[in-house]
Amino acid sequence: MSNPQEPYQPVQPAAWPAEPAGQPGNPGQHGAPPLPGNPPHGAPGQYGAPGQYSSDGPFGLPGQEPPVRNRRKPWTILGVVVGVLLLAAVGVLILVNVVNGATNHARGLADGFTKLVIAGDSSKAYDDYLDPALHEQLTKEEFIAGIKTLKMDRTCKPAYNQVNASTENGTKAADVAGLITCDGDKKIDLAYRFEGTDELRMINIKLKPQA
Template sequence: MSNPPLPPPQQPRPYQPGPQRPGPQRPGAQQPKGRRALPPSPFGLPGLPPAKSRKGLWIVVGIVAGVLLLVIVGVLLLVNLVGGSTRQAGDLADDFTRLVIAGDTDKAYNDYMDPSLKEQLSREDFASGVKSLQLDPSCTTAYDDLKVSTQNDNNIADVAGLIKCQGKDIEMVYRFAGKDELKLVTIKLRPKV
């Protein structure tokens, strides 16, 4: 009698480390989309290496961004400071010249002239000098040069240009100076030759 063939002996499967999900597993459960299951690593070999830390990269990016931000803020402050001072000097020159053209020499003298200039130039001399120029409402101003600087904690604005009237041009040169408020310290108004 012959014996029926025996099935081959079953060998136990080797232990395979891999991600274990706690809790009950449902048959046919799927992993979230976008993630692929990693193949199990063979026994004795390590799994995937840990992800590289990008801490150093973020530190460098943060430093570069901080430096860029400081440069941008510095440039904006400088432009505002210089632009603001230049605008202020231009406005002072405009306001003073409008008063002179309108013949309001008392207001121009009182509001815009520095006490040191008032010592050198009396109100009467200033008024007679402006009157001799024979300015009229048709006169306009044109600035050739407007410079703003700081010397010994004093803000200085030099303004030069022309008062253009019908048939004549008047040369004007002003210097405003002061710490908090700019006042006229030098003035030259004369017909252009």
């Protein structure tokens, strides 16, 4: 014997779950949670607050740290300037040394010649210091006789107040002027000129009592 069928009862649909309190269902409304892939304001990757830089921003736009300035360039320029000044100083020093060397050499020649004629060794002075061109204008006998007329002795002392040296077209030249002072208030003006390429020789001479 079959059981009698229960009367048909319609199925009631389940109720829609209620939204949690405080969370609106519309994501477009104010206060909605951020969408996936869009980090909230101020998160890394965004520009952030004004005055702050982020290393993730595009080059040259706000958000990237300004490039560090190259500080080597000023130091390089300063080094070049210092190097040029040092070279100039060295060049001046070399030039001064060359000029001083030439004037000292001319002074030495004049002093050696003058001491010989003061000592009465005029023949050696003629042979060692006078240029062959001057030999043709002034014989040794004339030279020795002229020196004797000055009547110099060992009390005579030379002083050189002007010494100039120069070089032109490979020819060296030196002019020396001064005064020989002897006892008895005797004074003799002197003026020599030396020229030559390798060895300087006297080409002009003046020995005259001071008036």
